[in-house]
Amino acid sequence: MEFCTFDAAYIDNLCAGDRRTQDHFVSYFTALLELKLRSRLHSPQAVEDVRQETFVRVLRVLRKDGGLRQPERLGAFVNTVCNNVLFEHYRSSSKSQSLDEEGQPELPAVGASALDIASSKQLSGKVREILLGLPQKDRRLLKAIFLDERDRDDVCREFGVDREYLRVLLHRAKQEFKGEYLKRMGNPLALGMNAS
Template identity: 35%
Template sequence: MEIDPGTLEHYRRKLRYKVRYHLGSFCPDVDDAVQETLVRFLRALKEEKIRNPESTGAFLSGICNNVIQEYRRRQWKEPLLDPDSSPPERPAPPEADLLELRQAISIAMTQLSQRDRDILRAFFLEERDKEEICQAMDLSDAQFRVALFRAKQRFRRIYQEELKQKPRREH
């Protein structure tokens, strides 16, 4: 399947509008997100990963949603600070509280299935790419998203129950 330059330009304009809507008009990375979306789309097109040519727009929109989500995740992990400003002062939690949190996390992780532990560890702790995890665990993109969602739910439930069992000390 081939895309003519006019169609590609049409997609680029629509993607720019969509990305600006989701990331904000003044986001400096709008063009980068659009470019990344188009690169992934053209790569999928070249590798013939688009099964139904009539759903090209939906496929492109899905890629764009993934790029936007990855951008937001990156921004959340790497907050931008003014080089002249100092980070906000927050008192560090007492070591006893940190120890309790670590124990609750450890207990929650041991109560999860091996697959859930592997997915959570690879994605959140090792920060591996979704594609890399899918390939290593022999999962499709959809299977990975569902497995990650469910693993996070299970972890959250066990973790919160564990924290409820231990009364917090007042300082």
């Protein structure tokens, strides 16, 4: 694929609805975005959704007064918008949050083998056992935040604490969970986990 350079005339033509420029924009950035998105999303529909939303947002900004001040940076701008849409997609479709990296999206697996599925079920059972062995307050807190994905302000009200102290309680509960996990499951480095 040959990389293109962009200028103010290209963006003006794009915003004015020039068919040839629009076709070029769509085909050029579709090819680039699909390369990026196919390795990060598991379904063709998700790839298409993120690509279309990226185009909508880019065109919305370009059509505003003073939309893109450096037309030669159009490629970087499209990539940045795509990253933001992708991050939002991860957050909206994620069923669970990582206990290690709060607020970081977990990339979905591309395809799981039967062994992976069986291992995952076994690990889920162990996680439930570990949770049941934790003190009730830690168990309730971890369940509310990570399993039920409740709003943190609601959890603060339930536990009678502010956001800052909730972070302290959550840190302690995660440390307690990790300690129990290590006792039952062994060295996390052998399992490819981060021990911190």
